[in-house]
Amino acid sequence: MHNPFLHNVWLIARREYLERVRTKGFMFATVLIPTLMGTLVFGSLLLMTTSKTQSHIAVVTSDQNFGTDLRHQLEAGRDADMKVDVYAPSDAIRDQLVREIHNRNSTLAGYLWVTPATSPGKNPDLAFTARSVGDIATKTTLEVAINSVLMRERLAANHVPAADIDTLMEPVKLDTSATGDTTTAFNAAYMLFFLMYMVIMLYGMNTARSIIDEKTSRIFEVLLATIKPDELLAGKILGVGAVGLTQIGVWMVGAFAILNSGLSHNLSPKGHPIISSAQIGFFVLYFMFGFLIYSSVAAALGAMTNSEQELQQLNMFLVIPLAFCMVMIFAIIRAPDSGLATVVSLIPFCSPLLMNFRISLTHVPAWQINLSVMLMSFTVAIILWFASRIYRVGILMYGKKPSLVEMLRWMKYS
Amino acid sequence: MPIVDLQNIRKVYGSKVAVEGLTLSIEPGSMYGLLGPNGSGKTSSIRMMIGMTIPDSGTVNLFGQPFNRSLLTRVGYLPEERGLYKKMKVLDQLVFLGSLHGLDTSLARKRSLEWCERLQIADVVNKKTEALSKGMQQKIQFIASLLHRPELIIMDEPFSGLDPVNAQLLMDELLDQRARGRSVLFSTHRMDQVEKFCDSIALISRGKLLLSGTMREVKSKYPRNRVQITFTGKENLAAHPAVAEARIGEGIAELQLYNGDDACHLLADAIGYGTQITRFEVTEPTLEDIFIENVKASFGDADSGGAVDA
Numbered sequence: 116m117h118n119p120f121l122h123n124v125w126l127i128a129r130r131e132y133l134e135r136v137r138t139k140g141f142m143f144a145t146v147l148i149p150t151l152m153g154t155l156v157f158g159s160l161l162l163m164t165t166s167k168t169q170s171h172i173a174v175v176t177s178d179q180n181f182g183t184d185l186r187h188q189l190e191a192g193r194d195a196d197m198k199v200d201v202y203a204p205s206d207a208i209r210d211q212l213v214r215e216i217h218n219r220n221s222t223l224a225g226y227l228w229v230t231p232a233t234s235p236g237k238n239p240d241l242a243f244t245a246r247s248v249g250d251i252a253t254k255t256t257l258e259v260a261i262n263s264v265l266m267r268e269r270l271a272a273n274h275v276p277a278a279d280i281d282t283l284m285e286p287v288k289l290d291t292s293a294t295g296d297t298t299t300a301f302n303a304a305y306m307l308f309f310l311m312y313m314v315i316m317l318y319g320m321n322t323a324r325s326i327i328d329e330k331t332s333r334i335f336e337v338l339l340a341t342i343k344p345d346e347l348l349a350g351k352i353l354g355v356g357a358v359g360l361t362q363i364g365v366w367m368v369g370a371f372a373i374l375n376s377g378l379s380h381n382l383s384p385k386g387h388p389i390i391s392s393a394q395i396g397f398f399v400l401y402f403m404f405g406f407l408i409y410s411s412v413a414a415a416l417g418a419m420t421n422s423e424q425e426l427q428q429l430n431m432f433l434v435i436p437l438a439f440c441m442v443m444i445f446a447i448i449r450a451p452d453s454g455l456a457t458v459v460s461l462i463p464f465c466s467p468l469l470m471n472f473r474i475s476l477t478h479v480p481a482w483q484i485n486l487s488v489m490l491m492s493f494t495v496a497i498i499l500w501f502a503s504r505i506y507r508v509g510i511l512m513y514g515k516k517p518s519l520v521e522m523l524r525w526m527k528y529s
Numbered sequence: 530m531p532i533v534d535l536q537n538i539r540k541v542y543g544s545k546v547a548v549e550g551l552t553l554s555i556e557p558g559s560m561y562g563l564l565g566p567n568g569s570g571k572t573s574s575i576r577m578m579i580g581m582t583i584p585d586s587g588t589v590n591l592f593g594q595p596f597n598r599s600l601l602t603r604v605g606y607l608p609e610e611r612g613l614y615k616k617m618k619v620l621d622q623l624v625f626l627g628s629l630h631g632l633d634t635s636l637a638r639k640r641s642l643e644w645c646e647r648l649q650i651a652d653v654v655n656k657k658t659e660a661l662s663k664g665m666q667q668k669i670q671f672i673a674s675l676l677h678r679p680e681l682i683i684m685d686e687p688f689s690g691l692d693p694v695n696a697q698l699l700m701d702e703l704l705d706q707r708a709r710g711r712s713v714l715f716s717t718h719r720m721d722q723v724e725k726f727c728d729s730i731a732l733i734s735r736g737k738l739l740l741s742g743t744m745r746e747v748k749s750k751y752p753r754n755r756v757q758i759t760f761t762g763k764e765n766l767a768a769h770p771a772v773a774e775a776r777i778g779e780g781i782a783e784l785q786l787y788n789g790d791d792a793c794h795l796l797a798d799a800i801g802y803g804t805q806i807t808r809f810e811v812t813e814p815t816l817e818d819i820f821i822e823n824v825k826a827s828f829g830d831a832d833s834g835g836a837v838d839a
Contacts, residue, residue, distance in 0.1 A: 119599070123629065130625050134617060333612030337673065339581050340606035341629045343598070 123342040127350025128357065131325065135358045145362050148313070149369065156306070167196035168256040170224035173212055175202045177231060178239075181264065188260040195256045204228070216246050224253050238265060304475030307394070308444065310363070311402055311468055312437060318359040319409035319433055322352055323426055326417030326506075344507040348414055348499075356406045363402065367395065397474050404491040405467025408498060409433055415502035418509035436464040443469060451477040461487050463494035530593040532557050532681050532712040533578060538587030540573055547573040548584070549736040555681075555714055555729070560707050562727035563716040564816075566824050570736040571716045572609055575685055579606055592680070602631040605679035609686045609716075611670055615659035619645070622658055623673055630677035637676060644672040648698065664695050671699055675706070682706055684715040688722070700726065720817040732820060734827040740819075751814045754789035758782040759808035764799065771795050 135141055172189075176182045182201035189197040202208045209228075215221040225245035232239045241261065243254065263284060270280050291297055329335050338347060416429045443465065447456045451473050460469035466487040473479050531554035540548045548570045555561045565571045576582045577589060580596055589596040592603060614622055620641055627637030645651045648668045653661055658669070667690065675682065682703070688696040703713050704726060717723060723730060724744070731741035740747055754773075758766065759781055766782050767775040771791035776783045786792060792811045799806060814822075 126625070126628055134614070138616075329612075329614075332615055333608075333610040334614060335612065336581075336608035336610050337606070337612060337626065337670070338629065340579055340604070340608070341601050 120343075120346055123346040124350040124353065127338075127342070127347055128354035131351055131354025132357050132361075135321075135355065136361060141358065141362070144317075145365050149366050152306075152309075156302075168252050169196050169198075170250070170253040170256075171198040171200075171222045172224050172253065172257070173200045173202060173226040174229065175204050175208060175212070175226060176229035177204055178229065181229065181239075181268065184264045184267065185260060188264050189256070192260060192263075195260060197253075197256070198222075212244075216244060224250060227257065301476070304394075304472060307398055307475065308468060308472045310366070311398065311405060311471065312441070314359050314363060314402065315405045315409050315467065316433065316437060318355055318406060319413040320426075320430065321358075322355045322410040323413035323417035323420075323430075324423065325351060325355060326414055327420065327423060327426060330417075330421065345503045348503050348506050352407065352410050352414060355410060356403070359406060360399070360402070363399075394475055397471055400488075401467040401471040404488070404495065407495045408464060408467065408491065409437075411495065411498040411502045415498070415505045415509075418502070418506040437468070440465045440468040444472060447473060447476070457483060461490060463487075463490045466491050530557070531555055531590075532592060533714065534588075534590040534593075535574070535578065536588045536590075538574070538577055538584040538589065540577060540582065540584050546736050548577070550587070551733065551736070551738050553731045553738065553741055555712055557680075557712055558707060558710045559712055559728040560703070560726055561712070561714045562723035562730040563714060563733070564718075564720075564723065564730055564820060565716070565733040569734045571733065572685055573736075574733070575606075575683055575714075575716070579604055579683065602677060603680045605630075605674035605677065605682045607670055607674040607684040607687055609689075611667060613658045613666055613670060615657070617658055618655055619650075619658055619661070619669055620654040623669065623676065626673040627676040630679075632677055640676050641672065644676065648672065648702075664691055667691060668695070668699070671702075675702075680711055682711055682713045682715075684713070686717055687715055688717060688719060720815065720820060724816045730816070732823055734824045737827070739823045739827055747819065748813050748816075751819060752789050753811055753813045754786045755812045755814055755818070756782075756784040756786060756792055756795065757808070757810045757812060758784070758799070758806060760799075760804050760806045762803065762805045764804045765802050766795075766799060766804070769795055769798060 174182055174185055176185075186199040186201055189195045189199045212223070212226045215223045216226065223246065225243055228242040228244070230240040230242070243257065245254065267280055267284070270283070271277070275283075329338075335347075412432060416426060416432060420426045420429060443456075443459045446453070447460070447469060450456060456469075456473060459465050460473050461483065462469075470479070470484065470487045474484070533553070533555040535551055535553050538548060538551050539546075551570070551574055563571050563574070573582070577584045578591075579601060580589075580598060591600045594600065614625075617625070620638065623641035623644075624634055624637045627641065628634060632640070642651070642654065645654050648671070650665055650668055653665060658666060661669070671684075671687065674684070684703070687699060687703070691699065700722065703715070707713055727744060729741070729743045730747060732739045740750075761780060764777070764782065766772065766784060767777060771786050771788065771794060772784050773787045774785040784795075786795070789811060796806070796809055
C-alpha cells in the first residue's frame, strides 16, 4: 500500500475495528440482541397462538339449544376457554346479573341477553352488557362464537349433514409448498427490516460517539499531526461499518447453522430457505449504503458537538428519516408495487430500508434498483463532502457549540 | 539551511487575528524556545508549521522544502492538549501511533519497548491507558512523538503537570536528542529551563513576534543593570538616584539601575550609609524579566492604537 491515503485509512479503520470487536460490549450485543429479539418474536407468537379468552360470562336465552351450543363453543372452542352460565330469562335473573356486574368481588365479565327473532330467517337480538367497556377480547370472541353457532343451527335446519358442517367450519389451508411458506417469508423480510433498522441506528450513533470520544480525549491533535481529517473520517466510518457487518455476519452464520441443524423443520417446510441468498446479497448491499449515509450524517453531528448530551439533542436528524421508513412500511406491505411505494423507496435516506424490504416482498424492476443505487451513491458523496468539511474544522473546536452561520463559514475553510 | 523557516505567516479565524506576520527560522541541531503568554498564538503557529492548518498568507518551509505532507514523517509532535485512547493498552497504542508515522509494526513494537524501559514505565506496557497516572500518560505521549526518530521535534508545553523529577527526565531526553543532531522546538512558560538549555528563542505576544534570535543576541540587547544585594542592618537603597526600580525584602534587595555603570557608586554609597553587605552582584536581566517587560509593552501598544483583536 504505497498510497498514503489508503494506508492511513487502513490503519485508522483497523484500529477502530479491532478495538471495537474486542470489547465485551460487542460480544454481549452479538449474543444478546438476537436472543432478545428471538425471545420477543417467538414469545409473542407463542402467546398469540396459545392464549385463549378466559372470561366468565352469562348467557340469558329462552332457546335452550342455542344456549348449550354457544356454551359449548365458548368453553371448548378453538380460541376460547370461557366459563359460561346459561339462564332462562326472568326479571329475577336480570336483577341478579345487574347486581353481580356491579359487585367488585364477582368474576362475571358481562352478560348476553338474547331476544328471539321475530320472524324465521332473521337473527335474534343480542344485547351484551360488559363490566368493562374496554374488554375487546371477550366481545370479539363472543361475536365469532355466536356467528358460528348461528351458522351451524341454520345449516342443520336446512338438513346439511353434521360431517359436512364440520368440514365447512374448518379454516382452509393454502398449500404453498411449491414456493415456500409466504407467511414465513414475510416474517423473515420483516425481521431483516428491523435488523437493518437497529444496526444502522446503533452503528451510526457509534460513529458519532467514537468521534466525540476522540474529541474529549483530545487524541485528535496527535492524529492530525500525521494524517488528514478526510483519512480519519474515512477510516472511522469504514472501521465502525466493518464491525456492523461482522455482527450481522455472525448472526447470519448462526441463523444458517440453526436452520440447517434440523432443529427447525417445521419453520422451513419442504426445504425452502426462509431467506434466499439473493436477499442476503441485497441486504448487505443496502446495509452498506444505509450505514454510509447515516454514519456520515452522524460523523458530521459528532464533529459539531462536544459531548454525548449535545449529540442526543441532534440525533433527531438520524431518527426522523428512520421513523419515516417505519411508518411507510405499512403502506408498502399493502401495495409493494404502488406509486407511493416506488417513490418513497427511491428516496436515498429510505432506500436502504424500504427498497430492500420491497425486494423481499415483490419483484422490483431492475431499473428501480439501479436508480436507487445511483441516488444513494450520489447522496453518500454529497454528505461525505459536507461531513468532511464540517469534520475538518469542527474537530479542532473545543468548548463552544458552533452556530449555523459559523458552520456555513467552515465550508469555506480548507 | 534552516530546519523550519516561516516567512511572514498570517492566520485569521473569523474576526480574530491569531498570527500576524510571523517570521522565524530554526537551525539544525538546536534547541529553540517559543515563548509567549497564554493565547499569544504559539499553538496556532505550531499548527501551521505542521500543516494542521494552512496560513492565510506567508510561506512554511520544512527541511529546506516548501511544506508538503510527506515531510511529516520526519516531524515528531507533542500537542499541548494531551490525548490518548483511554481504553487501549499502552503498547498497542504506541505501536498504532508509530505506524501512523510510517513505522512497520515490529519496529514500532521494538522501539516502544526500548523507550518504555528508558523512561521507567516498562511495567505498564500491557495496562490500559486509563489506568495510568497523568505523568505516565504524558511519558507515553512523549515516547509516541519520538518513536519514528524525527529530525524535528515540536513539543507544546512538554513539562506542564510533571513533577520536577520527571520533568528533568524528559528534559534530559530532549538534550540527548539535540546531541544526536536533531532540532527541538518547545513552547513553555518555564523561563528557567529556556534560559538554561535553549540556543535560540522567539517571544510572541498577541500573534506578533516581539523578539527572536540566539540567547546571546537577545540578552546582549539588554544592559547589565540588575543588582542583587544581600545585606544586614539598615539600608537606604531605594532612595539612591541611580536606582530605577527596587524590590526590597528581608535582607535581600533586587534593584534595577538606570545605568549599570553606576553600580560601584551604589555600592560605595551603601557602605558609606552603614549597610552591612554580604553579597553584591551585577547581573543581566533574566529571561523572565525580558519576557514580562516585552509582553507588558505589547499589551500597552495594543491599547493605544494597533488593535490585534478586532
